[in-house]
Amino acid sequence: MTTEFTLVVATSADGFIARHSGDSPASWASPEEQAHFFRLVGDACWSVMGRKTHEVADRPYRRRIIFSRQVTTPEWRRPTQVWVNPDHLRPEDLPALVNAVTPMTNPLILGGTLVHDWFHAHAAIARIELTVEPVSFGLGLPVFSGDGPTDPLTLFGRRGYGVAGDRILNQVGTRLITLEPAPAQPA
Ligand SMILES: NC(=O)c1ccc[n+]([C@@H]2O[C@H](COP(=O)([O-])OP(=O)(O)OC[C@H]3O[C@@H](n4cnc5c(N)ncnc54)[C@H](OP(=O)(O)O)[C@@H]3O)[C@@H](O)[C@H]2O)c1
Numbered sequence: 001m002t003t004e005f006t007l008v009v010a011t012s013a014d015g016f017i018a019r020h021s022g023d024s025p026a027s028w029a030s031p032e033e034q035a036h037f038f039r040l041v042g043d044a045c046w047s048v049m050g051r052k053t054h055e056v057a058d059r060p061y062r063r064r065i066i067f068s069r070q071v072t073t074p075e076w077r078r079p080t081q082v083w084v085n086p087d088h089l090r091p092e093d094l095p096a097l098v099n100a101v102t103p104m105t106n107p108l109i110l111g112g113t114l115v116h117d118w119f120h121a122h123a124a125i126a127r128i129e130l131t132v133e134p135v136s137f138g139l140g141l142p143v144f145s146g147d148g149p150t151d152p153l154t155l156f157g158r159r160g161y162g163v164a165g166d167r168i169l170n171q172v173g174t175r176l177i178t179l180e181p182a183p184a185q186p187a
Contacts, residue, residue, distance in 0.1 A: 003095050004126035005048070005119060007109040008040055011132055014149035016140030017111060021052050023140075032169040033131040036176060040129065041110075045102050048094070048119075049110040051083075063102055065094060067115055086115075091124035117145050120159060128161060128179040134172055153177065 010029045011017055018025070026034060041047060041062070051068040063080045074097055075083045082097060095104040109119050119125050132152050142148070147155050153163065156179050165178035 003092070003104055003107060005091065005107050005109050005124055006040075006127045006129060007116065007119065007125050008037060008129045009111060009116070009131070009143060010037065011130065011143060011152045012135050012137045012140070013132060013151075014136045014138065015143060015147060015152045015155050016137045016149070017113070017143055018141045019137050019139070021112070021141060022056055024056055028135060029131070029133055030170055030172065030174045032174055033133065033176075036129075036131065036169070040108060043106070044108045045105050046094075046098055046107045047110045048107060048115065050112050050115045053110055053112050053115075054081075063098070065098065065107075067118070086118050091119060091122050113141055113143065113145055116143055120144065123181075125161075125181065127164075128156065128177075130156070130177045130179060131169070132175045132177065134174065 009017060010025050010033050046063045046065055048065045051066055054064060054066045060078055061080065066081060066083045067086045068083050069085055069087065071083045071085050077083055080101060084097065098104055109115060109125065130152060138149060143155055144159065160182050161179040162182040163177060164180045167176050169176050
């Protein structure tokens with residue numbers, strides 16, 4: 001059975017995930033986004049993230065797969081945290097790496113930009129939980145490499161993801177949008 005990865009991402013209204021590397025979403029995202037995020041992470045078997053995202057929110061007891069070119073082969077630096085080099089792997093290799101610790105059933109992709117790029121390039125994003133906060137940064141880290149300020153639905157839409165659900169989380173207008181890869185068109 002194929003493992004389905006869910007991308008969880010919070011953006012500004014102009015499509016950025018952070019104002020700079022090291023900027024924590026906790027400093028600008030709404031309490032409702034944070035509650036949603038921590039519920040998903042608490043329910044997930046494993047989270048996949050880049051080294052910087054790991055370092056910004058180091059949680060020693062979480063189950064994490066951490067992308068870094070500092071390693072050549074998988075390296076368990078803590079009992080539930082393995083560092084891997086994504087140049088040497090595909091998404092379908094990840095379950096076998098971690099199943100002996102905890103089976104990979106509902107993994108999350110937690111960013112940042114290069115991690116999003118990697119999963120998208122491998123067509124391995126099955127679902128997206130996108131939270132859009134009513135703030136604009138003008139500049140910052142994009143969801144995918146190469147994007148400037150862009151409406152988040154546009155940047156996902158141009159990569160083939162369509163809206164499956166959309167609701168407002170609070171009075172300031174934070175939106176929680178679910179997206180999925182659009183079905184292939186018949187030839
Ligand atoms: N708003 C959100 O939803 C959200 C989500 C995630 C992160 N963030 C924020 O974004 C910032 C971090 O994101 P970031 O994009 O700067 O960094 P990042 O993706 O967390 O980490 C980048 C590092 O991870 C490794 N890496 C990741 N993908 C790789 C790939 N495909 N190939 C090779 N190496 C890869 C490399 O580590 P080495 O340098 O060790 O080789 C790279 O330097 C933080 O401020 C964080 O809080 C926000």
